[in-house]
Amino acid sequence: MMNDKWIVGTGMQRSGKRLVNAGKLKLVLLFIIYHSSFITGNAQSPYALKTGRELTWLGVGAVTLGTSAVLRNNTDPLTPTDVLALSPASINALDRTATERFSAGAAHLSDATAVGNAGILGVLTLVASPMRQDIKTIAVMYIETVFLANGVEGTTKGLTQRVRPFVYNPAVPLADKLNRDARLSFFSGHAANAFATAVFTGEVFRHYFPRSKLKPVVWIGSLGLATATAVLRYEAGKHYPTDLLAGAAFGSLVGWGIPKLHEVKNKTELGRRLDVQPWSTGQANGIYLSLAVFSR
Numbered sequence: 623m624m625n626d627k628w629i630v631g632t633g634m635q636r637s638g639k640r641l642v643n644a645g646k647l648k649l650v651l652l653f654i655i656y657h658s659s660f661i662t663g664n665a666q667s668p669y670a671l672k673t674g675r676e677l678t679w680l681g682v683g684a685v686t687l688g689t690s691a692v693l694r695n696n697t698d699p700l701t702p703t704d705v706l707a708l709s710p711a712s713i714n715a716l717d718r719t720a721t722e723r724f725s726a727g728a729a730h731l732s733d734a735t736a737v738g739n740a741g742i743l744g745v746l747t748l749v750a751s752p753m754r755q756d757i758k759t760i761a762v763m764y765i766e767t768v769f770l771a772n773g774v775e776g777t778t779k780g781l782t783q784r785v786r787p788f789v790y791n792p793a794v795p796l797a798d799k800l801n802r803d804a805r806l807s808f809f810s811g812h813a814a815n816a817f818a819t820a821v822f823t824g825e826v827f828r829h830y831f832p833r834s835k836l837k838p839v840v841w842i843g844s845l846g847l848a849t850a851t852a853v854l855r856y857e858a859g860k861h862y863p864t865d866l867l868a869g870a871a872f873g874s875l876v877g878w879g880i881p882k883l884h885e886v887k888n889k890t891e892l893g894r895r896l897d898v899q900p901w902s903t904g905q906a907n908g909i910y911l912s913l914a915v916f917s918r
Contacts, residue, residue, distance in 0.1 A: 693780020
């Protein structure tokens with residue numbers, strides 16, 4: 623999109639000499655320059671970091687991650703006797719179908735789709751100039767998102783210790799069922815991470831490029847990969863539908879909430895397009911104004 627950018631500068635220069643009948647500052651119009659350029663985003667960042675807030679959320683994330691690690695380490699693996707006592711009939715009808723699924727290939731592929739989702743965010747951040755210039759802000763927000771999503775998900779798994787659906791499947795080797803991870807089903811970490819990343823990516827992109835026609839593409843691509851990740855976890859026998867729904871819901875909440883907390887508030891449309899900065903040459907002081915005017 624071609625955009626017009628007006629730059630107006632006004633400055634006040636102090637006279638080099640004091641006149642006999644007046645010792646006042648002169649107001650000087652320094653320049654008025656018009657030029658055209660491609661503007662790929664808003665004049666100002668839609669997000670802002672605050673030290674206290676960032677330390678709080680990073681701290682919450684770190685505490686929940688630490689708690690989840692302790693709980694996981696204290697989870698006792700199932701014994702062969704425990705496995706034999708399990709019955710699919712004890713599972714609700716919606717989740718019971720997952721006990722018939724098992725695929726190592728689907729499990730590996732779900733890892734790839736989850737990573738691919740993060741890759742979309744990474745590519746957009748590096749390629750899109752406004753996002754690249756704000757890479758520190760985006761990185762901090764995303765780290766907070768990942769910490770919180772993984773910390774809460776891991777803690778919940780350690781507290782609930784729900785048996786994974788493949789444990790009920792007689793075709794699965796017993797050795798796989800006796801692993802500690804077999805008792806960490808609720809809720810899905812893959813789904814939580816995938817949807818947190820997908821919603822985070824869509825939200826951040828739309829705020830940097832509110833007029834972009836690529837917004838639906840970004841949303842569909844990222845949410846599509848997140849959905850594929852959840853489906854693959856089901857096919858792998860790793861999670862029940864309710865695990866995946868809970869993970870998707872919580873991940874989406876975090877992916878939306880963290881950027882929302884960092885939005886620059888109380889900005890009108892003009893405020894987002896107008897950039898005002900003081901300047902000084904040592905002898906002259908003034909104000910620099912930059913207004914992004916979209917021509918089409």
